[in-house]
Each structure stands twice: as C-alpha cells, then as structure tokens.
Amino acid sequence: xxxxxxxxxxxxxxxxxxxxxxxxxxxxxxxxxxxxxxxxxxxxxxxxxxxxxxxxxxxxxxxxxxxxxxxxxxxxxxxxxxxxxxxxxxxxxxxxxxxxxxxxxxxxxxxxxxxxxxxxxxxxxxxxxxxxxxxxxxxxxxxxxxxxxxxxxxxxxxxxxxxxxxxxxxxxxxxxxxxxxxxxxxxxxxxxxxxxxxxxxxxxxxxxxxxxxxxxxxxxxxxxxxxxxxxxxxxxxxxxxxxxxxxxxxxxxxxxxxxxxxxxxxxxxxxxxxxxxxxxxxxxxxxxxxxxxxx
Numbered sequence: 351x352x353x354x355x356x357x358x359x360x361x362x363x364x365x366x367x368x369x370x371x372x373x374x375x376x377x378x379x380x381x382x383x384x385x386x387x388x389x390x391x392x393x394x395x396x397x398x399x400x401x402x403x404x405x406x407x408x409x410x411x412x413x414x415x416x417x418x419x420x421x422x423x424x425x426x427x428x429x430x431x432x433x434x435x436x437x438x439x440x441x442x443x444x445x446x447x448x449x450x451x452x453x454x455x456x457x458x459x460x461x462x463x464x465x466x467x468x469x470x471x472x473x474x475x476x477x478x479x480x481x482x483x484x485x486x487x488x489x490x491x492x493x494x495x496x497x498x499x500x501x502x503x504x505x506x507x508x509x510x511x512x513x514x515x516x517x518x519x520x521x522x523x524x525x526x527x528x529x530x531x532x533x534x535x536x537x538x539x540x541x542x543x544x545x546x547x548x549x550x551x552x553x554x555x556x557x558x559x560x561x562x563x564x565x566x567x568x569x570x571x572x573x574x575x576x577x578x579x580x581x582x583x584x585x586x587x588x589x590x591x592x593x594x595x596x597x598x599x600x601x602x603x604x605x606x607x608x609x610x611x612x613x614x615x616x617x618x619x620x621x622x623x624x625x626x627x628x629x630x631x632x633x634x635x636x637x638x639x640x641x642x643x644x645x
Contacts (some may be wrong), residue, residue, distance in 0.1 A: 352444055415606070419616075432556055435619045463635045465501075466516075467522065468637060471636075475527065476505070476632060478527065480506050480509065482541055483555060494543070498555070503563070503588070503595055506588065515581075539624075550621040550624075553621035560596065567585050570582070570583060570585065
C-alpha cells in the first residue's frame with residue numbers, strides 16, 4: 351500500500367474514516383481490487399478529541415512572546431507551521447515521524463463499500479465546496495485574496511467535465527443535494543469565515559487544495575480502479591506543472607501571513623481540526639452506507 355506520510359499535507363481532505371476504509375478494505379469491481387493487511391486502527395478519529403488535539407498542538411506550536419525558541423516551522427514560513435499542525439493530527443501509521451492522533455475504531459466492511467453513485471455524489475458535493483472558494487477569491491472582499499485568483503489549482507471546471515462524463519458513460523444524473531448536505535454546509539461555513547475570520551478561512555483554503563493534490567489524488571486513483579474502469583477524472587489533472595503551481599500558492603500564503611498578528615496566526619492554526627472534519631464529511635459521500643451528519 352502506498353505510504354500516507356507525504357512531505358506535503360496529504361490527508362486533510364480525506365479525514366474521518368474515508369481514507370481508513372480504503373486502506374483496510376478489499377473490494378473487487380470488474381477485476382480491480384484494493385487490499386491491505388493493515389488495520390483501520392491506524393486511522394484518524396474525527397471525534398471531539400480531534401479538536402482538543404488541534405488546540406494542544408497549536409499551544410505547542412505557538413510560542414509566547416517571552417519564549418526564546420521559535421514556533422515549529424516558523425523559520426520556513428507560515429505554510430510550514432500549518433503543515434506541522436496538520437501532520438500532528440495524523441496517526442503514527444499515517445505519518446510515522448510526526449503523527450500523534452489517536453487511532454479511530456475499526457469499521458465494518460458494510461461501512462467501507464464505495465459505490466459509483468456515491469462517488470458521483472462526492473464530486474457534486476465537492477463542486478459546491480470548490481465553487482464557494484473560487485467565488486470568494488474572485489469577489490475578493492478581503493484584499494489579500496486577490497493573489498489567490500487563477501492559481502491553476504481551481505477545480506470547478508474539471509468537476510463539471512467529470513459530472514457530465516458520468517452521465518454519458520454510465521447514464522448517471524447528478525444527485526439533487528440536500529440544503530444541509532456536506533458540501534453546502536462547508537461552503538456556507540467558508541463564506542462566513544472568509545469575511546468574519548480571514549486567517550481561519552485561509553486554513554481551510556490551504557488544507558482543501560493541498561490535500562487534494564496528494565492524498566486526494568491517491569484516493570482518485572483507487573476509485574478509478576474500482577469503479578471507473580481505470581478512467582482518470584479531470585478532477586485529478588492539472589493543466590500546468592503541479593509543483594510549480596503549489597510553490598506559487600505557498601509563496602503567496604507565506605506573504606499574506608506575514609501581515610498577521612500572532613493571535614491571527616493562532617486562529618488559523620486552531621482551525622485545522624475543523625478543516626479535517628468538514629472535508630471528511632464531504633468525502634463520506636463515496637461510502638453510501640455511512641450516514642452524513644454536520645461537523
């Protein structure tokens with residue numbers, strides 16, 4: 351099984367049991383299979399403990415004014431500080447060097463079964479989420495958001511292509527989403543935070559986009575093998591060199607954070623657990639046996 355300890359943030363957008371399900375299950379679909387001897391005991395738990403752990407890690411990561419030592423990752427820029435806190439919310443199995451989260455309970459095979467219909471729902475929920483973020487950046491009610499316009503990481507157009515492909519290939523219509531569904535709930539939260547607490551919003555922006563480029567693409571490959579006859583969706587493809595796109599966004603994130611106070615940086619870091627929870631709820635759509643509930 352591929353390693354989950356990515357050098358960049360890799361599993362924020364696959365929080366909850368979603369990634370655990372892929373690692374533990376053995377599923378066959380038209381000759382494609384996914385198997386792992388690892389137990390789901392190494393998975394991230396999205397209980398109240400995750401929020402508590404996030405606060406604890408932020409306390410450790412943000413030094414007081416009287417302390418001589420810098421915050422972990424501070425010398426490399428604020429993106430490294432965000433990565434540091436996020437990786438602490440992984441388990442030791444997922445991130446052997448940095449993970450500190452407690453394992454989640456094991457789950458049944460029924461809860462781990464992805465479906466084509468569920469995958470389509472995930473894409474539609476994701477389109478709502480990414481659409482909200484792209485709109486926020488386009489409108490730029492906060493001046494610093496302008497540097498995050500047209501980054502090359504945008505996903506709405508790609509998702510539109512994939513949703514149309516599901517119709518032409520499998521005759522599956524996009525589902526009508528609930529008003530309080532995972533994508534809409536997350537989009538509503540981000541729209542509010544983007545104005546009321548920009549540093550907290552930036553935490554979500556970073557985690558969603560960067561997690562998708564690593565762990566999210568890994569999930570996409572597995573779903574492609576199991577459900578889509580190995581078709582690679584546009585959602586996981588980028589028109590330009592991905593590394594270069596990410597480096598540019600990281601530079602701008604660091605630049606924006608330089609203008610924040612220590613308190614604002616702490617607001618951002620403390621929001622990491624919430625980004626895990628809300629992204630995990632969106633991902634759960636793939637596994638149709640899993641009930642949705644708001645974070």
